[in-house]
Structure formats: C-alpha cells, structure tokens
Amino acid sequence: MNSLSEPTRDIIVQALRGALDVEHTSGGVVPHRLPRSVDSYHDEETLRINATQPSGVRLAFTTAARCLTLTALSTRRLYPGMDPASVLVTYGAVSGDLTMEQWETEGPYDVLQLGGPPEHHTGKPASLIFELGGDGTARDVEIWLPNNASIEILDLKADAPFQPTPHSDIPRWTHYGSSISHCAEADSPLSTWPAVAARKLGLNLTSMAFGGGAHLDHFVARIMRDLEADLISLKVGINIANGDTMKRRTFIPAVHAFLDTIREAKPEVPILLISPIACPMQETNPGPITWDARSGKLRTVPPPVTGQNIGSLNLTEIRLLLAEIVTSRSATDSALYYLNGLELFGLNDAPDLPDGLHPNTAGYLRMADRFVGNERIGEWLRGG
Incomplete structure (x- = not known):
C-alpha cells in the first residue's frame, strides 16, 4: 500500500475543505466530518461511520498541472443481498467550467449484519486520474470526495507543483441534516443537493448531514456554535419521525435548545430552519419505519400496543411545529428564517423516491435548483 510523504501529507491536510477532523494513519489521512473527540458522546455506530463518509468534503489546490492522480482506499457499507459492483464510489473534479468524475468499485466493503458486527471484505486502493488539460497556467482545482464511502487518502501526484488554495472570503455555509442532505444515494459528490447549491450560490460548504443522524444532539449544536460560519441551515425532523425518537413534548424544547446553543456565539x-421534504408513508403516520426486503422499500411499523404512539410525530405535525417555533422566536430573532421542505420536494415528486424515503439523483438535483431559486433563500443570503 502506498504511503504519503510528509510534504504531500501536509499539503493534503491544508487543502481539505469541509472536514472537521483529520485522522493520520500509517499510510495516509482519513477526513472526518465530526471531531473524533465526540465519539464517546453517543453509542450510534452508524453516526460514526457516516461522519467518515466525506459528503461535501473536497481538496482545494492551486496548480498548473494538466493531470492529477489521487490514490485512495475506499470502504463501502452494503446491506445484505446488495451487489458490491453496483455501488460506485465516485470522485469529482472541478476547475472553472470543467467538471469530471472518476469512479471505482475495487475497495473493501462491509456487509451490515442485523444484531452483529459487519462482514468485512478486503479490497485494494484505486488511483483516480483527472485529465485537467489547460495551457500550463495555474488555476484552482477542487477534488470532491465520495458521498457514499469512507476513504483513506494515500497519495496525490501531478505533472506540475500543487499547493493548497488559500482560504477564500466567500461566505461560509454550515448545513445540518439527515441522509436526505448526506445524499449517499446521489450518483456523485457533485450531484448532492447541498454541493450543487453551494457551487451555484458561491458558498463555502461544510456539510454536517449524517444518514440517520439528525436528532438535534446537543454536542452537534455546540460544534456548530463554535465553527466559523456566515450562514447556517438546519434541516430537521425526518429522522425524529423515522425513528420515533422524540415525542411532541421533547421535540419542541429540543429545537429551541439547539437554536439557543448556536445563538450563544452567533447571535446575528x-x-x-428547513422542515422535512415529502415522504408519503409518514405524512400522517408516525414512525418508526423499517426496511421491507420484499418490496425493496421502507415502511412504517404499527405500534404493538394501542396508544403507544401518543405524542409521536408525523411530518405534517413537524412542519407546523417548526413554523410555529420560527414565528415565536422571530420577535427577538430577526435573523431566523423558515423554509417548508415541501417547497424543495413535494408529494408530486414522490416517483423520485425509489425506497419511499430518499430521493434519487434527479430528485436531489431538483432540490438544489429549487433551493437556489427560492425567494426565502434570497432573504437568508441577504441576511448574511
């Protein structure tokens, strides 16, 4: 296995954008989207895994190189019965108007097992070659890392010197959300809706969106409080309904506490605040939901005892509560805005929910377009 030289390791670490922590291994570096120091604050292995999937994370270089070669070891997580070859690990490169993608399927993968440790399958590193062309003039290049696999960066080579791009003064956008913002289902890191929106709006994205992980955890609010940010968005509610992890009684104060924590350091x-997009099975039904292997879709689970779901939340109720919270706080917080998630992806878009919950790539791209063009987004941007 390749091993990073110290000078290249330093350049890569400095070039990372959107990562909150970097793990140094014997062979290279692993970007993390949550500080590893908070691993002990929860016992959700899925959250730890998803924080190592670098959705929205990219390497930003300035170089005159015509060709860049990134060597990395990716690790996919698969459900039983999935064909490993069907899950592409995709990398994207952007330089001005030039975009390109490279993918691989030869890295290791873990098959998740119900009630037990995952079944591990070995694999090998891949070298992703980006033919950038150019006339030998230095320009900025970004390599967007995969949205659906954990990666270890092992080497970076080019046919000309490269250096980290200096941090720009474009607005810094921190976005918090669920799998519907993590976008592991998107074909490429360049087609996740936050990445597309950030590029179109000229924003410096930090994605704190974790599949299954948006439960208003207080340690996440504290991280967001302490991050430098010019704009913040919070897309909340779907995971709380999916898992039935909060009742109405606890959800309302949890949203207020999350906002209060951020406001401690960022009053202006x-x-x-974005409410859930459409999910037909949970519009009027509370969770939890489960995977139905026969249909290949998710479905709600009826409560086994009558009355057990008293106080449980469906998406219609969550949208009303979030709108009310913004209205109640607006008397003292003029920099708080609300966006109904149905304006990004409504019930008429349901054909683009293959599993009943997650949009496909077409759906994510539509969300990005609607986000960019929404009048409320204009108000939010002007506020920043």
Missing part, C-alpha cells in the same frame, strides 16, 4: 448569523 442567519439561520434557516
């Missing part, structure tokens, strides 16, 4: 930073 514009915050956009």
Whole structure:
C-alpha cells in the first residue's frame, strides 16, 4: 500500500475543505466530518461511520498541472443481498467550467449484519486520474470526495507543483441534516443537493448531514456554535419521525435548545430552519419505519400496543411545529428564517423516491435548483 510523504501529507491536510477532523494513519489521512473527540458522546455506530463518509468534503489546490492522480482506499457499507459492483464510489473534479468524475468499485466493503458486527471484505486502493488539460497556467482545482464511502487518502501526484488554495472570503455555509442532505444515494459528490447549491450560490460548504443522524444532539449544536460560519441551515425532523425518537413534548424544547446553543456565539448569523421534504408513508403516520426486503422499500411499523404512539410525530405535525417555533422566536430573532421542505420536494415528486424515503439523483438535483431559486433563500443570503 502506498504511503504519503510528509510534504504531500501536509499539503493534503491544508487543502481539505469541509472536514472537521483529520485522522493520520500509517499510510495516509482519513477526513472526518465530526471531531473524533465526540465519539464517546453517543453509542450510534452508524453516526460514526457516516461522519467518515466525506459528503461535501473536497481538496482545494492551486496548480498548473494538466493531470492529477489521487490514490485512495475506499470502504463501502452494503446491506445484505446488495451487489458490491453496483455501488460506485465516485470522485469529482472541478476547475472553472470543467467538471469530471472518476469512479471505482475495487475497495473493501462491509456487509451490515442485523444484531452483529459487519462482514468485512478486503479490497485494494484505486488511483483516480483527472485529465485537467489547460495551457500550463495555474488555476484552482477542487477534488470532491465520495458521498457514499469512507476513504483513506494515500497519495496525490501531478505533472506540475500543487499547493493548497488559500482560504477564500466567500461566505461560509454550515448545513445540518439527515441522509436526505448526506445524499449517499446521489450518483456523485457533485450531484448532492447541498454541493450543487453551494457551487451555484458561491458558498463555502461544510456539510454536517449524517444518514440517520439528525436528532438535534446537543454536542452537534455546540460544534456548530463554535465553527466559523456566515450562514447556517438546519434541516430537521425526518429522522425524529423515522425513528420515533422524540415525542411532541421533547421535540419542541429540543429545537429551541439547539437554536439557543448556536445563538450563544452567533447571535446575528442567519439561520434557516428547513422542515422535512415529502415522504408519503409518514405524512400522517408516525414512525418508526423499517426496511421491507420484499418490496425493496421502507415502511412504517404499527405500534404493538394501542396508544403507544401518543405524542409521536408525523411530518405534517413537524412542519407546523417548526413554523410555529420560527414565528415565536422571530420577535427577538430577526435573523431566523423558515423554509417548508415541501417547497424543495413535494408529494408530486414522490416517483423520485425509489425506497419511499430518499430521493434519487434527479430528485436531489431538483432540490438544489429549487433551493437556489427560492425567494426565502434570497432573504437568508441577504441576511448574511
């Protein structure tokens, strides 16, 4: 296995954008989207895994190189019965108007097992070659890392010197959300809706969106409080309904506490609170939901005892509560905005929910377009 030289390791670490922590291994570096120091604050292995999947994370270089070669070891997580070859690990490169993608399927993968440790399958590193062309003039290049696999960066080579791009003064956007913002289902890291929106709006994205992990955890609010940010968005509610992890009684104060924590250090930073997009099975039904192997879709689980779901939340109720919270706080917080998630992806878009919950790539791209063009987004941006 390749091993990073110290000079290249330093350049890669400095070039990372959107990562909150970097793990140094014997062979290279692993970007993390949550500080590893908070691993002991929860016992959800899925959250730890998803924090190592670098959705929205990219390497930003300035170089005159015509060709860049990134060597990395990716690890996919598969459900039983999935064909490993069907899950592409995709990398994207952007330089001005030039975009390109490279993918691989030869890295290791873990098959998740119900009630037990995952079944591990070995694999090998891949070298992703980006033919950038150019006339030998230095320009900025970004390599967007995969949205659906954990990766260890092992080497970076080019046919000309490369250096980290200096941090720009474009607005810094921190976005918090669920799998529907993590977008592991998107074909490429360049087609996740936050990445597309950030590029179109000229924003410096930090994605704190974790599949299954948006439960208003207080340690996440503290991380967001302490991060430098010019704009903040919070897309909340779907995971709480999916898992039935909060009742109405606990959800309302949890949203207020999350906002209060951020406001401790950022009293004037514009915050956009986004309610859930359409999910037909949970519009009027509370969770939890489960995977139905026969249909290949998710479905709600009826409560086994009559009355057990008293106080449980469906998406219609969550949208009303979030709108009310923003209205009640607006008397003292003029930098707080609300966006109904149905304006990004409504019930008429349901054909683009293959599993009943997650949009496909077409759905994510539509969400990005609607986000960019939404009048409320304009108000949020002007507030920043």
